[in-house]
Amino acid sequence: MSDPRLAKIRERLEAALGPADITIEDESAMHAGHAGAASGGGHYRVRIVSDKFQGHKLVTRHRLVYDSVHDMMHKEIHALAITALAPSEV
Template sequence: MSTTIELMQQKLATLSPANIQIIDDSAKHAGHAGAKSGGGHYQLRIVSSAFAGENTVARHRMIYDALGDMMRQQIHALSITAQTPEEVKN
């Protein structure tokens, strides 16, 4: 059985990330309504050339599309940092 983080990594692989880091912050939100329903709180840092030429909203939509149903079930809150490899170098 894969963990939620492993499933997230698998789904986000469609964006061909050069780097991906996912942190589970769910324990910090124990008792929160989203935590009670089973959805976790996560921080995502992802670097991908797929984001080139896209604004922040478009990048987030690409991530939400890749994660699909996870955004309605396993994930309650997702903090996103999405950059291109060039942005990381600067």
């Protein structure tokens, strides 16, 4: 992965959630001209499958993801679209 920001996001999520599968897409180019693009923060889409999501509601799953990258939010990450699944849901 050549983008250091994508690598950093992946590293954080893998360390915190031990995913069975993870896909991270940089959608920043689709948001060019958007106010968030001006701040330098990127727009990302994450699909993550982790045992840690089992038995948790969507809001808790998203919180677990956001907690993993909290210090990157509003600086390196402007927007994060999350699909968080337990292995039994795949």
